[in-house]
Amino acid sequence: MIYPENFEQKVGFDSIRILLTEACVSDMGKEYVAKIRFSANLQVIDKMLMQTAEFIRILETGKAFPTNDYIDLRPEFVRIQTPGSYIEQEVLFDLKSSLRTLQSILSFFKNTEKEAYPLLKTLVVDVDIPPELLMKADRIMDDKGEIRDSASSKLADIRRQMATKQRQVMQEVRKAFSHAKKSGWLPEYAEITIRNGRAVIPVKAADKRALKGVIHDESATGQTIFIEPVNSCEVSNEILELESEERREIIAILTRFTDSLRPHTPMLSAAYRTMGLLDFIRAKAIFSQKIGALPPVLTRKRHLLLKKAVHPLLYLSHKASGKTVVPLEMELDKENRLLLISGPNAGGKSVCLVTVGLLQYMLQCGLPVSASPDSEFPVFDRIFIDMGDEQSLENDLSTYSSHLLNMKFFLQHANSKSLILIDEFGTGTEPQLGAAIAEATLEQLVHKQTFGVLTTHYTSLKLAAERLDGTINGAMLFDVKALKPLYQLRIGKPGSSFAFEIARKIGFPQDVLNRARKKSGGKHLRFDTQLQQLEADKLIMAQREKEISNSDEKLSQLMEKYRQLKEQLEAEKKQIIRQAKEEALEIVRQSNREIENTIRQIRESQADKEKTKQLRQQLEESKETLEKALKKPAKIKNELQKFKPEKVIPEKTEVIPKGPLKTGDFVVLKEGGMVGELLEVEGNVCIVNLNNIRLKIAADKLQKTNKKPGKISRKQSYSGVMQGINQKAAQFELTLDLRGKRADEAIELLTRYIDDALLLSIKEVNILHGKGYGILRPIIREYLQSVKEIKGFGDAPIQFGGAGITKVWF
Numbered sequence: 001m002i003y004p005e006n007f008e009q010k011v012g013f014d015s016i017r018i019l020l021t022e023a024c025v026s027d028m029g030k031e032y033v034a035k036i037r038f039s040a041n042l043q044v045i046d047k048m049l050m051q052t053a054e055f056i057r058i059l060e061t062g063k064a065f066p067t068n069d070y071i072d073l074r075p076e077f078v079r080i081q082t083p084g085s086y087i088e089q090e091v092l093f094d095l096k097s098s099l100r101t102l103q104s105i106l107s108f109f110k111n112t113e114k115e116a117y118p119l120l121k122t123l124v125v126d127v128d129i130p131p132e133l134l135m136k137a138d139r140i141m142d143d144k145g146e147i148r149d150s151a152s153s154k155l156a157d158i159r160r161q162m163a164t165k166q167r168q169v170m171q172e173v174r175k176a177f178s179h180a181k182k183s184g185w186l187p188e189y190a191e192i193t194i195r196n197g198r199a200v201i202p203v204k205a206a207d208k209r210a211l212k213g214v215i216h217d218e219s220a221t222g223q224t225i226f227i228e229p230v231n232s233c234e235v236s237n238e239i240l241e242l243e244s245e246e247r248r249e250i251i252a253i254l255t256r257f258t259d260s261l262r263p264h265t266p267m268l269s270a271a272y273r274t275m276g277l278l279d280f281i282r283a284k285a286i287f288s289q290k291i292g293a294l295p296p297v298l299t300r301k302r303h304l305l306l307k308k309a310v311h312p313l314l315y316l317s318h319k320a321s322g323k324t325v326v327p328l329e330m331e332l333d334k335e336n337r338l339l340l341i342s343g344p345n346a347g348g349k350s351v352c353l354v355t356v357g358l359l360q361y362m363l364q365c366g367l368p369v370s371a372s373p374d375s376e377f378p379v380f381d382r383i384f385i386d387m388g389d390e391q392s393l394e395n396d397l398s399t400y401s402s403h404l405l406n407m408k409f410f411l412q413h414a415n416s417k418s419l420i421l422i423d424e425f426g427t428g429t430e431p432q433l434g435a436a437i438a439e440a441t442l443e444q445l446v447h448k449q450t451f452g453v454l455t456t457h458y459t460s461l462k463l464a465a466e467r468l469d470g471t472i473n474g475a476m477l478f479d480v481k482a483l484k485p486l487y488q489l490r491i492g493k494p495g496s497s498f499a500f501e502i503a504r505k506i507g508f509p510q511d512v513l514n515r516a517r518k519k520s521g522g523k524h525l526r527f528d529t530q531l532q533q534l535e536a537d538k539l540i541m542a543q544r545e546k547e548i549s550n551s552d553e554k555l556s557q558l559m560e561k562y563r564q565l566k567e568q569l570e571a572e573k574k575q576i577i578r579q580a581k582e583e584a585l586e587i588v589r590q591s592n593r594e595i596e597n598t599i600r601q602i603r604e605s606q607a608d609k610e611k612t613k614q615l616r617q618q619l620e621e622s623k624e625t626l627e628k629a630l631k632k633p634a635k636i637k638n639e640l641q642k643f644k645p646e647k648v649i650p651e652k653t654e655v656i657p658k659g660p661l662k663t664g665d666f667v668v669l670k671e672g673g674m675v676g677e678l679l680e681v682e683g684n685v686c687i688v689n690l691n692n693i694r695l696k697i698a699a700d701k702l703q704k705t706n707k708k709p710g711k712i713s714r715k716q717s718y719s720g721v722m723q724g725i726n727q728k729a730a731q732f733e734l735t736l737d738l739r740g741k742r743a744d745e746a747i748e749l750l751t752r753y754i755d756d757a758l759l760l761s762i763k764e765v766n767i768l769h770g771k772g773y774g775i776l777r778p779i780i781r782e783y784l785q786s787v788k789e790i791k792g793f794g795d796a797p798i799q800f801g802g803a804g805i806t807k808v809w810f
Helices: 005-011 013-023 027-034 042-060 074-079 089-110 119-126 129-142 153-183 230-291 312-320 347-365 397-412 431-447 459-467 499-505 510-520 520-604 609-642 714-733 743-759 776-785
Strands: 192-194 197-202 211-217 224-229 303-309 329-333 337-341 382-386 418-422 452-457 469-477 484-491 666-669 675-682 685-690 693-698 702-704 735-739 764-768 792-795 806-810
Touching: 005 013, 005 089, 005 347, 005 452, 013 027, 013 230, 013 312, 013 735, 013 743, 027 230, 027 382, 042 230, 042 347, 042 499, 074 230, 074 452, 089 119, 119 230, 129 230, 129 520, 153 197, 153 224, 153 484, 197 211, 197 230, 211 230, 211 382, 211 397, 224 230, 230 312, 329 452, 329 484, 337 397, 337 431, 337 459, 337 702, 347 452, 382 459, 397 418, 397 431, 431 459, 431 469, 484 806, 499 510, 510 714, 666 685, 666 743, 675 764, 693 743, 702 792, 743 764, 776 806
Parallel strands: 337 452, 337 469, 382 418, 418 452, 735 764
Antiparallel strands: 192 197, 197 224, 211 224, 303 329, 469 484, 666 675, 666 702, 675 685, 685 693, 764 806, 792 806
8 A cells, every 4th residue: 555646756756657668669668667556465576676687687798689669569459350351551561570579589588598587588488479470471561661562463463564654654754845845835944743643744834735734733933834744644544543453452462461360469469568568677677777776685574774775866866967875774673663863954854764765665666776785675565655745725734734634544554564754743833732743643653563764853752762662763964063964864863953053054144043042042952963963973983994994904915915025035035045056066066077187187198298288278268167157147237237228319390391282292181191292283172192092182181291201001001091981981971962052162062072972982972952043953064074984964863853963973
């Protein structure tokens, strides 16, 4: 049960419905959004949450889920149940598109891992699309929504006859047009045109009786009459008969298809319902990603635990303006069921209350909530709210009367499975009496073991919350020194309204405040202020303690790294010393072996002088080799000391030559910096040699330079040129619109356009100049005749603009 009827407007869920509707891609999904209802069934809620969580995982993986052509054809399926009825051509095209979407959805889930998305796969397990339906639809209709000639042999024959007749009509019209032109009956620049679906000839009003035929229209001035020649008129009438016959055959084809479709409509209606449900779940997943929502812990216990909870709409608003939202931390359980929040105005009391109500309502509507996933939510049977001004002149209700009616409803219907939300509890009447009624109401709600969040400014209610079992005070913190709210809820102690501090901050007269302070009693104010400031200081100290703890942890990590590094260096030092000692010992041993070997050979040669001299020389060589081995590290050190970095000579600033561009100048492209030689200058158009590539370019895009073109590697040259060509190709359009341009402006635009078309090897383009007064058309054609690369040009077909467009072939 939800109370009152406008509960969704009070907590902001109506705005969430709008955001969900915008996230849907089909009317079927939007219908599901409109049908969102509060549920107290834990299994149903859990299933809806898990379905949304699975779709969030699909979005996070980046897999392309089909989202096109979600078209609701269920009303059409109902309409064609009548025998003899047939599906319209446009509807058949929608059927083809939506059946392909359904097939893509089935393929998506079929191609995923077996264990992935079990609940979403359950939704589509019974969806079956008869393959012959799509095959038949493809045989009848092409991808542009037109009935194929091959849909039936009779239709193909009819269309062949129509094509023949249409060619005959154009032959007759051209014949009459040529005769009329020779006779001087036509205005200047007249062309065959279309009126009422018929090919007609524009004739001067004075000569309208000279050409036999049917008048279809006249110009706005009345000076030109559009006449269909009599010979082509008869053939056109035959075409009309063929068109009627074509329509009858198309209806017959659609009727036969509908007869084969009719038995499958119940199964298809179920498939389209599933497609709409998937669209709805996808919209919930997209919205959940926007607000950072995930399914929380659902519990059967009477325990509500909010961690890092934020109001989703406030979060989106602050995110758009670059602000952050202070998260809400709150807990209600069997011992502390009713939370009484007090604190300054504009301190966040009402936001806390609405956040609790909105998140609980979202959850029980199957939506993930903007809170930490380890938050715990019970399921309530009833959620009531009393918030805002409900006075009504029609019902003779004052503000306080409406509050009393709400309190009466709460006392009658609240129980242990209810969540009540009351803003500004007890206000609206004489403070002492209003507080007394509110206190008695609070005691009754405690007796009913109801869960709830209430906000107030009354001291008597704060004292009652301290006295009554099952209730607990909470305060919105306020920085007395800075005179600003902190938007943080601290449970356990009541808060102050800080009326004097807020009044002083907004510039209320100080003498009035002084008198008010004497009347209210200074002790109470000082106690409230000191109590609240202690809470604020406590919060600041906790934050600093956390920062110091983080710093200590980082310092410990750095000290551990230092200790490990020191141990590693000591170990390496010992290893190097041990290795050096071993190498020195080996050198000594080798020296001893050389000396002993020399002495032994001298003895064996019996001190022969030549032999002794030779042995001494070998000993000296061995000594030099050993000395080199010892001096090698010193030599490396000396080599390193000899090394000096080369001085960097700054590059001279180039002096840009002045004067007009002329043949033979070296020029640089302002965009890209490539240097080339100027080959030709024709007005504002230049031809430049860039690495053996002739490039036609506007003179204002070039600048003189003293640099000579260097040799560019083939790869660099190709890359730079292709990059420019690719950019032009991406921006090039096949039609140039020159309507409304002056003659000189039009020629300049046309020159650049033709150059780009030649550069990109375009085969055919259109120049849209309009008919108007006929000024641009001859000027444009005169220029086109001067371009030797143009193969030909002429008027576009009548159905594509006629004399208002010039087609150009290269």
